[in-house]
Amino acid sequence: MGADQSDANEMKTSQQYQMFLLSYSKERESDHNQFGLVKLYNHNQNNSMICIKKLQAKSETELTQITNHLRKRKIYVHPNLVQLLAVRTSNEQSICSDSSLVMVISEFFPDSLDSELKKRRQPVKRYPESHIWLLIQQIVDPLAFLEDQKQVHGDIQPQNIYLDENGSVKLAESNYFPGGQNGFQKMLLIKDKAYLSPILLDNYRNMNFKAQHNEYKSDVFSFGMTLLEVLLLEESYDCMDFQNGCIIQSLVDSKLQKVRRLNYSQLLTNFVRELLQIEENQRPSWSDLKQVIDQFRDKIFNLIPFYQEKRQMSPNKVVYQSSYAPQQQILSSPQSKILSSPRQPQVLYQTYHQPQPLYQTKQMPQIPMQQSIYFESGQKQVPIKKITKLEDSASKQIQQPENNLEKTTLKQSDTK
Template sequence: MGNSQNGKEDMDYDKMIKNFSYIQDINHFQLGNIKIYDAIENKNHKIFQYKRLCQSDQQLQQLRNHFIERKKLINEHLIRVFYVMGKESVMCSDTSHVVILGEYFGNSLQQEHEYNLNQKMIFNESRLWLIIYQIIQCCAYLEEQGKYHGDLKIDHVYLDLDGSIKLIEHNLIPGSLNPYQKALYNNEFHAFSPEMLNLLQQSEDKEKQYSKLDILTLNKSDVFSFGMMILELASQFETKQYYDWEAKTMNYQQIISSIQFLTNRGYSTIFQNLLLQMCLQDIGERPGFQEMRIGLQSLENDILSHTAFYRSHIK
């Protein structure tokens, strides 16, 4: 590998990182091995550092370009990458690497869910509407950018100090397994949509078929997983109960029955109807995130102000 000019990037990195103090190394669900730092002036502000060693200048440039493009994605509910450095080797014996710094939030929706379970409390419907609204805003933004989240799970939905949603899409780190690959190789699944289950049932060329899916299909598959995630929060029953993982099938009627039962727990019919729409078995009938974002516009002020607008819809 040849010489390169890294001086400015090094200085920029040193200037930024001096405002933070190292806390620990962790193995993160989605980001892999990262370092966590506290802001020196505000311990509540944390960042992560991700470093990837590169085997060639070409690989370094590809990774650097990927993260630079990711840095351009800005949405209130999407984890931000705010610094990217690609450091080429100075000597042939040196190792090239890419470093990124981004927002870090340690709390997740899983912790809030577990707290409610332990306290024998159900989610307040106003809280669930805010979660729904914020996730839709983020995923509709990704859809507009020709991307999809691809990993909507309760423990992959992060929370800031105010309880607002922060998301990390499945391919922020290049080379990470997507949910379909996780299911295929690790027998791991999370509220798979009917179309993803159909792929798993195929005898051959599963990954090839997955790679051919368009963004609309992938986003509508996310909508189904999203609906199942909200159903789990509201019903407090794990989504795995609806699946036969050996046969790669789901009990769709049981899903519908669980959604219909939510009114007995005090949830409104409008909430129930939204979940029924998100969990439609027919992908052609199931709404996309941009469509749902438009549908929620009339309720936006009430959702953001935590107004119990849904009470008039309770049977």
């Protein structure tokens, strides 16, 4: 395979690949929970990381399937999605003269929501509600985007919700790399735990690999279980009866009542309850959830409370009280990789320090440089002016004083 590539082009590919790797160091292998076996690299001049995944194509048909998958995935450009950077294809004659090796280069983010939750459990440091809504927005937006592309995530849980150096959410669907398995498949093969929807739980009990279900609505349920874990700082697997293949509804209700007792709003409690409807046709879609978020987007963006509640303080006195923590309290709250300052990007700009795209095979269009909403200014990252490409209508450009931004920006060192 690869006979259509000239010797000159193959040599050019090798040179570009080696020049690319010169910008990175500290190579090591990692058996990642979602990506499988990958090689990790650190950039020599900043904290960014990449991973390289090797895929073996043993036939022209298999090579075409892999390249078509990657061609489709590389056009999914969204600020809350992991970005595929480049692909390199070459002959692997040492294994088989009729095989090809596909090297996929991707962004990599070592921090996750799971690692953040572990830090907050001992001692208990709960998230302010403003942070929860910002987290919700940064998960709903990319999954609504994927829904529009007829693509499902397949395994939503804290360990698969990645956080970049600024605390922004980054997601990669379960088949981000060709051959990836979703949470249901991993559970059937005893590879990992997953937050399964009621239908998938029943199919798991019966060991039915061909479960019939609405994949998007199953993801929505997994999202609800994930939010329960975030709000209570405890895993939600105890709500799932794996032996009998069902959700323990009484325990779910008990956890939601606990959420209210922790002074989270009724609006947030009801939001999570809707995600956890037993009947999948009663659950909202990702586009439905995005419509809810759009009503409050500017306020979520700026950490402004968008609700007030009637709270019965005594039998004869009703007062209005918001469970939203004041801005000053938020700024002094325990540092977290979930954004303390609004960083929802509204336009994507290329950064000069990102690697150039590698040589592509004829089946693959050229992949652009990694896109980012930040550029380097000395040792400090500064947000740049943005215009939305993801929304039908343009959002307001929000400017924040630099001194306020410095207070609310969460640096990686703060969480270590």
